[in-house]
Amino acid sequence: MNIVGLDIGYSNLKLAYGNSEKGMQTAIRPAGAAPADRFGSRFDGKEQDDFLHVLVGDEPFIAGVSSDRAEMWERSLHSEYARTPSYTALFHAGLLLSGMTEVDVLVTGLPVDQYKDEVRRAELEKQFIGKHKITPKRTVEISKVKVVAQPTGGLFDMISQDDEENPLIDEDARILVVDPGFFSLDWVLISNGQLQRGSSGTSHQASSVLLEQAGILIAEEYGSKPTVETFEKAIRAGKKSLLVMGQRVDIEPYLKRASDLLSANTATSILTSLRVEKMSPDIVVLVGGGADFFRGAVQTAFPKLKVISPQNPVLSIARGYWELGAA
Incomplete structure (x- = not known):
């Protein structure tokens, strides 16, 4: 049985996939997604090798990149996220990363306040089930979809590790x-x-509010506020400092104070x-x-x-x- 666990976050796209007999694999990518024409070329002329190219309807999108890579495109930070084209692009990117063309069960989740809304849950199940043309040459069919409250997934993971x-x-x-x-x-x-x-x-x-607050604390001492996206990229890369006005700043104390x-x-x-x-x-x-x-x-x-x-x-x-x- 082919299973996909798909956690489409506002900052990261997280994926667990695999056949139930062979076991699970995981993948994680940044949750930036925008129309392909919003992305420029590299300054050195080389190809962008970290792009995931997908379709949303008939429109080409690029997904799985840092949200600040797209030009003239705002990331979605609101409760209607699951209804946006960027969310659909990340859904297709997750299917692409799985390498599957047939999915027996896909499990995903909603924030608790949205999960309590039966109409919202049914809408997401309908959005995910069935056939999806994710690239011009690739279609994925999903047989069954289950939507749960997001934290529930973490409990299942904790129990499996206990x-x-x-x-x-x-x-x-x-x-x-x-x-x-x-x-x-x-x-x-x-x-x-x-x-x-x-x-x-x-x-x-x-977390977005915490990173915004950490940026404000840094600005009070160094004169310039790092963006939330700057913090995100540093944390993903495991970096302990940011460059602020030409000066290296250790971010750990500011994250602690913001927390x-x-x-x-x-x-x-x-x-x-x-x-x-x-x-x-x-x-x-x-x-x-x-x-x-x-x-x-x-x-x-x-x-x-x-x-x-x-x-x-x-x-x-x-x-x-x-x-x-x-x-």
Whole structure:
């Protein structure tokens, strides 16, 4: 059975794919996507070798690149993201990266506030199921689509990594799963094997806001504010510093200060949603690309609880989707 777990984020496209008998492979690309005519040529005349060329309808798009590569094209940072051409281009790019022409099960997700909307879930399932012409010479057919709340994927990934002999997660535990993404910070409470909708939610005080705040802090001391995209590229590349007005600046202290400034809002949003429950969570699972940025805030909100994460949490949602499809 061919399975695809597709996590189309605002900052990164994450993919887990493979046959259920042969196992999972993963891929990650930046989540920039725009019409092909919005991209210029390299200054040295060489070919752009990192472009993924796809179709959106009949229009050529380039996807899987940093969002600041396109000229005269704004990235989508709003709740209607799943309805945009860029999102469709990234969906097609994910199918292209999988190398599959037939997909038995595709699992994807929505932010918690959108997942609660049955119409929105049905719309995304309809958008993904069926035949898709992703390039002039390649068509992919998807037989079944499942849409879940985004943090759920991270929990499946954590459970698949847990040590069966010495598990971190008790099977009777009430589990709070927190997923700090680029545009939204989502959380779900799982109790008795069920998602408690009244205690699950979404905040927009997420990684993009944190990076914007870090840029403001740097500007106050160095006179110029690095863009969010500049931070993104540095973090993807594993760089510890940025060049600001010709001077190298260590970004770690500014990310920490920005996280501390947002921590109160983060804690308040989650704790407020949990007031409807008679019991607190037993453990917190922190997943997603912003896990390291928000670890301190989450631990502050739940000082008595253990906060755990799967390995390489940036891919945890997509890996969990694949595990869910395989199950």
